[in-house]
Amino acid sequence: MxxxxxxxxxxxxxxxxxxxxxxxxxxxxxxxxxxxxxxxxxxxxxxxxxxxxxxxxxxxxxxxxxLPMPSPSAAATMTTRPWSVDATTLRAQLDAPLGSRLPVSYQRHFVDRYVPNQSSLLPHQLADNLHTKGRVKGQQPAGTYARKVREQLLIDLSWYSSRLEGNRISLLDTRELFIRGRSANDDLDATMLLNHKDTIEFIVDAAPEYGITIAVVRNVQSLLMQGLLENPRSLGAIRKTVVNITGSVYVPTQVPSLLEEMLEQIVSKARQINNPLEAAFFLWVNIAYLQPFEDGNKRTSRLCANLPLMLANCAPLSFLDVDANDYAVAMLGVYERLDVTLAIELFDWTYRRAIDKYRAIINAMGAPDPDRARFREHLGEAIRQVVGSRSPLSQAVAAQSLNEIDEHLFRLMLVQELQHLEPWNCARYRLPIGKTEEWIRDERPM
Missing domain, CATH: 1.10.10.10 (Winged helix-like DNA-binding domain superfamily/Winged helix DNA-binding domain)
Incomplete structure (x- = not known):
């Protein structure tokens, strides 16, 4: 670091x-x-x-x-960031009593009228600026940035996203939970965090392979909500039930065919957007606004917003330091007024924080080792064979079909990686924590 x-x-x-x-x-x-x-x-x-x-x-x-305690007067008005005049005005309007706000339903023209690369929810200059600041320089395979910061991203996005849902587990306890893994005693908060971790690992691998598709989006919701829905058949399924938005006069559509049609349109248009920051914002706002699933819609929107960023090798969006009240009112602006002013300012603020944090992490890693980059896929496969399948080291090396010179170098590198493999860094090789712990307890057989 x-x-x-x-x-x-x-x-x-x-x-x-x-x-x-x-x-x-x-x-x-x-x-x-x-x-x-x-x-x-x-x-x-x-x-x-x-x-x-x-x-x-x-x-x-x-x-x-x-941390220093704010004064009572400051605590009453403190938010994550200073808001513009327009945003402050909108906040005041959304703070009006529910009885004074006009009930509204889903407006499909918000998506219908959007033309990728002609329309824009983010101001063009802001989207271009964030893209320039957040992307990795040079040409690298899709998903490279996310894989480099995977371990920190698992903690950040899981904890900050879960905290926005009212999760009570601390950041330190989240780290310990991820090292321990699942257990029969997990409560709803632990399950929510572990589901986030599983989902992030899925999208880091799925985004480069499948891109932005309906199947990926529905799997994101399914993974996020496993063990949290009363009806398991609702996992990944377009809802057929009524949902209500607490504290809002917004009434989402209750027509399953419309939900399915609009979700397909949202995903299709996001896939066509050239600027990955605009695509991320478009997915985040529209999935939450549509509410296509029985539950977990906001969680799904936050994680799906990372799909275009991963494809374009941009810093991930982990909603660092976002205040739950600020987040809720930003969503209300979209739900009740189709006004993205608050959402834009919140997105801009938290994404700049993400850029700075993940750039620092990558800088701390130093220059990449070209041989390690060349053998990255081979290393992952061999380590999964040794740890997951308990294959002998020699067999795992031979299975890579390398020439004699490369094989010698690869063997040295593989042994070094296995010696430093721990339960807290095994996700980068798509290894289950439990399997890794068992292998270590057996004294790292090779």
């Missing part, structure tokens, strides 16, 4: 503890969470305390750190 990203990681951790009522954290807790030396953590803690970013209490081994 780059040094300039450590303060953000520290703030994220302290914020998660505050949100979960866990109280202040000691330097030991922070060091365990963040991959940096204790001296580096102490240095950042000292700087952040001096600047007022965090508050220190106690002394010696009892020293703890927390």
């Amino acid at each position: 780059a040094k300039r990203d450590l303060p953000l990681a520290i703030r994220d951790y302290l914020a998660s503890r505050t949100a979960s009522d866990l109280g202040p954290a000691g330097a030991d807790d922070i060091t365990r969470l963040i991959a940096a030396s204790r001296s580096t953590i102490n240095r950042h803690l000292a700087k952040m305390t001096a600047s007022g970013e965090i508050v220190r209490a106690g002394a010696g081994r009892g020293t703890t750190y927390r």
Whole structure:
């Protein structure tokens, strides 16, 4: 992790503890969470305390750190970002009592009138600017960016998306949950997070192979909601039931044939959009507005927004630091007024944060090893054979059909990767955590 990203990681951790009522954290807790030396953590803690970013209490081994508490007046109006005059005006209108707001139904012209690469929900200059800032330079296979930051993305997108649904598990506990994996004692919050993790792993692999398709979108909803719906037949299925939007006068359409038609049109048009940021925004807003599934529509919209970004090797969208109230009112603007003003500003703000965070992570990795890039697929296949199928190392190497010189280099690289394989980094090889843990417990047989 780059040094300039450590303060953000520290703030994220302290914020998660505050949100979960866990109280202040000691330097030991922070060091365990963040991959940096204790001296580096102490240095950042000292700087952040001096600047007022965090508050220190106690002394010696009892020293703890927390975020500063806002004053009561500030807490009442605090949001994730400053809003424009137009956005502030819209927020005030949407804050009006429900009884004073006119009920509205789904308006299909919001999609019907949209012409890919002629129409635009994002301002053209903003979409172009975000694309320029967020993309990987040079030509690389689709999905390269997402695979590079996969481990951090699994945590970020899972936790921030789940938090927007009211999930109460802390960021630190999410990390521990992902290392442990599923268990018979998982509650709804744990299941929601683990479902997010499974879904993100799916789209990292599926986006480059299948692109933006109805099947991918419906599988995203199915994975997100497994174990959370009363009727398993509703997983991935176009809904035939009524849904209501709490706190809104918006009434989604209840006609299954229209839901199916509009979802197909949304996906088809998103696939045609040249600018991946416009495509991401289009998917995010329209899937949530349509509400095509029995449940999990907003979750599905957030993860599907990443499909065009992954295809174009842009920084992923993980909704970093988005406040639940800000998110809800941005959606209300779309639902009740077809006004994307708040959604645009929220999207712009959080995506710029994502660009900075994931660029720092990639910079911290250093220059890519050309041999490692050349053998990437071979390494993944061989590691799955050794760990998942318990094949002997020699057999896994021979199965790659490399020439004699490459085979020697590949064997050395494979042994090194296997020696450093852990339950918390096995997802990059599409290995189940449980299988990896069993292999490690058996003393890494090769």
